[in-house]
Amino acid sequence: GAVVSQHPSRVICKSGTSVKIECRSLDFQATTMFWYRQFPKQSLMLMATSNEGSKATYEQGVEKDKFLINHASLTLSTLTVTSAHPEDSSFYICSARDRQGSYNEQFFGPGTRLTVL
Amino acid sequence: AQTVTQSQPEMSVQEAETVTLSCTYDTSESDYYLFWYKQPPSRQMILVIRQEAYKQQNATENRFSVNFQKAAKSFSLKISDSQLGDTAMYFCAFMVSGGSNYKLTFGKGTLLTVNP
Numbered sequence: 001g002a003v004v005s006q007h008p009s010r011v012i013c014k015s016g017t018s019v020k021i022e023c024r025s026l027d028f029q030a031t032t033m034f035w036y037r038q039f040p041k042q043s044l045m046l047m048a049t050s051n052e053g054s055k056a057t058y059e060q061g062v063e064k065d066k067f068l069i070n071h072a073s074l075t076l077s078t079l080t081v082t083s084a085h086p087e088d089s090s091f092y093i094c095s096a097r098d099r100q101g102s103y104n105e106q107f108f109g110p111g112t113r114l115t116v117l
Numbered sequence: 118a119q120t121v122t123q124s125q126p127e128m129s130v131q132e133a134e135t136v137t138l139s140c141t142y143d144t145s146e147s148d149y150y151l152f153w154y155k156q157p158p159s160r161q162m163i164l165v166i167r168q169e170a171y172k173q174q175n176a177t178e179n180r181f182s183v184n185f186q187k188a189a190k191s192f193s194l195k196i197s198d199s200q201l202g203d204t205a206m207y208f209c210a211f212m213v214s215g216g217s218n219y220k221l222t223f224g225k226g227t228l229l230t231v232n233p
Contacts, residue, residue, distance in 0.1 A: 034220070043208060043223045044162075091160065095221075103219045104150045104212055108162035 003027055004096050006109035013084055014117055021079045021112045023094030029074035030096035034106065035067075038091040050077050074099065084116045119144045119211050121224035129230040130199045137184075138194045138227050140209030148214040151185065151192045152221070157205040165207070168192065170214075199231045 003026040013019050023033055032051050036044040048064075050056040050071035058064045066088075068080040077096075081088050091113050095106040120143045130136035142151070153165040168176045168185050175183050180197045196203055209224040 032219075038160075041228075043225045044221075046220055046222075049220065093160075093162065095162070097219070104167070104214070105164075106219075106221060111160050 002098060002101075002107045004030075004094065004107045004109040006092075006094055006112050008112060009110065010113045010115075012115045012117065015085050016083055018080055018082045019084055019114060021081075021092055021094075021114070023077045023079070023096070023109050025075045025096045025098075025107070028096075028101070028107075029099040030077075031074065031099045032097045033071055033077040034095045034097075035069060035077075035079050036093040036095070038093060038111075040091075044093060047079075081114065084114070086116045089114055089116045119146070119149075119213065119222045121209050121211050121222055123207075123209055123224035123227050125227045126225070127228045127230070129232055130196075132199055132201060132231055132233050134199055135195060135197045136199055136229065138196075138207055138209075138229065140192045140194070140224055142190050142192065142209070142211050144190070144211065144213070146213050150212045150214060151183075152210040152212070153181070153183070153192075153194045154208045154210060154223075155203075155205045156208065156226075157202075162208075166194065196229075201231050201233060203229060204231045205229060 005024045007022045035047045047062045048056045048058045056069035071077040093111045095108045122141045149170045151168045155163045166178045184193045206226045208226045211222045
């Protein structure tokens with residue numbers, strides 16, 4: 001149980017285009033989902049927290065207009081990188097908290113590698 | 118704000134031996150959780166072990182155990198009988214209990230290589 005999927009696993013896009021990444025909880029309802037960014041050989045940095053049906057809360061320094069997060073249902077959150085540039089190339093990971101589970105437990109997706117040319 | 122420090126960027130160990138990864142943290146909170154996550158080459162984050170700060174007993178999960186020293190704000194991970202599959206990046210993480218959305222703060226990680 002407690003499986004989180006991400007789609008796509010890899011995406012390559014041209015500079016200036018927008019890219020959408022989906023995060024789904026497959027066998028549980030997620031009231032809260034988290035989006036992280038990970039540069040090569042570095043740690044995970046929390047970008048934003050999304051709660052179902054409400055606006056996402058962004059961490060300091062994260063551009064909310066560039067990284068649009070939508071959490072429209074209890075099983076799906078999306079991250080849209082708008083007008084992507086090469087510096088947005090990174091590994092993006094989502095995690096989700098089970099509505100009926102422990103508050104301290106997050107289940108992670110497998111990540112999405114974004115390359116902007 | 119909470120900080121998590123992992124002072125060992127890389128470590129290596131021989132198969133079947135024991136290795137200890139260090140982690141220290143800084144917080145003014147009294148109620149929190151500490152975690153060790155493993156990220157193998159597949160990059161899937163896997164929870165290794167979790168410790169509640171109010172519990173004095175150190176958490177144990179099979180070959181993985183922690184040494185939690187609350188006063189020293191230290192949380193090390195011991196891996197016994199190391200296996201090749203333990204080769205991964207290990208992240209120490211902190212979470213305030215009852216904090217806003219229960220967010221995780223990660224350390225920079227320790228790359229562990231298990232040699233045959």
